[in-house]
Amino acid sequence: MREPQWRRQGTEPDYRFSLANERTFLAWIRTALGLLAGGLLLEQASTQLGPRTFIVALSIALSLLATLLCTMAYVRWRANEIAMRHSRRLPSTLAIPTLAASLCCIGAAVIYILCSQ
Template sequence: MREPSWRQEGEEPDYRFSLANERTFLAWVRTALALLAGGVVLEQFSTEIGPHDVIVVLAVALSVISAVLSVIAFVRWRANEIAMRHGRRLPTTVAIPLLSAVVLAVAAVIAVLLAVH
């Protein structure tokens, strides 16, 4: 497999930092998988929780968020690797507050559905 061109730029970072960056990437992927699993579970129990259409929309939303989060995880991992290679500060992200807000909103909707059911 051909190495991407950005891996040939700058200096090779300390492997401990690269491994820490990889663990962070994997944590983001685990979060994406958990959101996807939540969407599947919601769809499976949609008839028992509340209005089927609302539950299906939530399940699809969780699946889409999962896919977007997977892409964000890779983009963050790559940006961090490039920053470390060039001795720059790690880039900031809006992904963390955005993910928190979205999960809060979905959890609130599910809580309301469960309360009225």
């Protein structure tokens, strides 16, 4: 596999920082997998819960959030690697507020469904 151009620029960062960055990336991926599993479980249980259309929409929202989180995790990992190679500050991320706001909305919808039964 061909090495991307950005990996050939700057200086190789301390491997401990690269590995820490990779662990953070994998933690975001685990979170996305959990969201995806939750969406699948919600869709599978939709026959026993309230309005099916609403539950399926909620399941799709969880799946889309998982997809978005995977993308944001990769973009953040790459940006951190580039910043470390050029001895710059690590960039900020929208992943944390996006995840928090999305899960608050999805959690409120799940509470609504459970309480309306």
